[in-house]
Every structure is written in structure tokens, then in C-alpha cells.
Amino acid sequence: MNWLVLAGSLAAILALAGIARLLRLGRDGKVEDAGAAAQAAEDALAGFCAEGALVSDDDLAAIVAGADGRVAVVKCHGVNLAVREVRWSAVRSTYEGIEVDTGDRRFGLVKLKGVDVLDVRRMARSLTSV
Numbered sequence: 487m488n489w490l491v492l493a494g495s496l497a498a499i500l501a502l503a504g505i506a507r508l509l510r511l512g513r514d515g516k517v518e519d520a521g522a523a524a525q526a527a528e529d530a531l532a533g534f535c536a537e538g539a540l541v542s543d544d545d546l547a548a549i550v551a552g553a554d555g556r557v558a559v560v561k562c563h564g565v566n567l568a569v570r571e572v573r574w575s576a577v578r579s580t581y582e583g584i585e586v587d588t589g590d591r592r593f594g595l596v597k598l599k600g601v602d603v604l605d606v607r608r609m610a611r612s613l614t615s616v
Contacts, residue, residue, distance in 0.1 A: 515562035516545040522567070523548035527558040530569035534558065538609040542583065543600030549577065549586065551609050559586045559596045568593065574610075579603040 517523050524536035527550040536558075539550040548560040557577065560569050576587045584598040584606060 515565040515567070517541050517548045517560060517562065517567065518545070520548065523550050523560045526550075526560050526567040527552070527569050531556075531558055531571055534571075540584075540598065540601050540605050540609055542598035547586075547596045547598050549584065549598060549601070549606065549609075559588060561593075561596050577606065579606075 517526075520539035520541055523539040523541055527536050527539075528534050531552075534556060535553040536550050537553045539548050539560075541548040546562050550558045550560060552558065555574075556571060557574055558569050558571050560567050562568075570588045570590060570593050572586055572588055576589065578585050578587075579602065580597075582597065582599055584601045584603070586596040586598070588594065588596060
């Protein structure tokens with residue numbers, strides 16, 4: 487009888503672990519690549535047409551430039567991507583990378599590790615040369 491209870495408990499635990507995996511629960515989200523960041527910005531912001539994107543070295547955040555000069559910041563919120571439009575003046579360089587002050591207390595300060603000001607300038611310059 488005890489073996490049946492043990493086997494049933496083990497089966498239930500494995501079933502719940504499988505369901506959690508299917509629902510992508512308990513995983514850290516990542517910005518997969520620049521294309522995923524650009525798509526997230528276009529989906530979240532009305533009329534936004536992404537022309538360039540930079541992803542941080544830790545894959546937790548990205549900055550996306552729009553064709554019309556708008557800029558968006560993308561960060562992981564669980565397994566989903568959250569997007570906010572910001573002003574270019576909110577983007578600043580630090581020793582560790584780029585910081586973006588979203589002006590939204592709940593969204594917070596977004597840090598793009600490993601992205602430097604030259605990367606951002608190249609991205610912005612490619613917009614003006616089109």
C-alpha cells in the first residue's frame with residue numbers, strides 16, 4: 487500500500503513539473519535577439535516601425551530605434567517582454583553600459599550591459615543615412 491502512495495505521489499509531481507514546463511513557469515525570460523526586441527516594440531507601440539535594435543550582453547534588455555526617430559526600451563518581465571517608449575535624452579552611457587531612465591517608477595531604470603555609446607550612435611546613424 488505504501489508503494490502505491492509513493493508511486494502515485496511521484497507520478498503527480500512529474501505531471502505538475504511537465505505542466506509547469508509547458509506553461510514556461512519558473513524560467514527567466516530573455517530577449518532572444520534584436521529581431522525579437524524589434525517585434526516586441528512594434529507589437530506594443532502603435533505606429534512604431536523598428537529600424538534597429540541592440541540587446542544587452544545578459545539578454546535581459548534591449549533598445550529599439552524606430553524609423554521616425556522614436557526609441558523604445560524592452561526588458562524581461564518574467565518570461566514576457568515589456569516595452570516602454572522613451573525619449574532619446576533618457577538614454578545615457580555608464581561604465582557598465584547604457585542606462586535608460588523610463589520615467590516610470592514601476593518599469594524602473596533599465597540597464598543594457600555591454601552596449602556602449604558607439605553602438606547606440608551607429609544604430610541612430612543608420613537611421614539618418616536611410
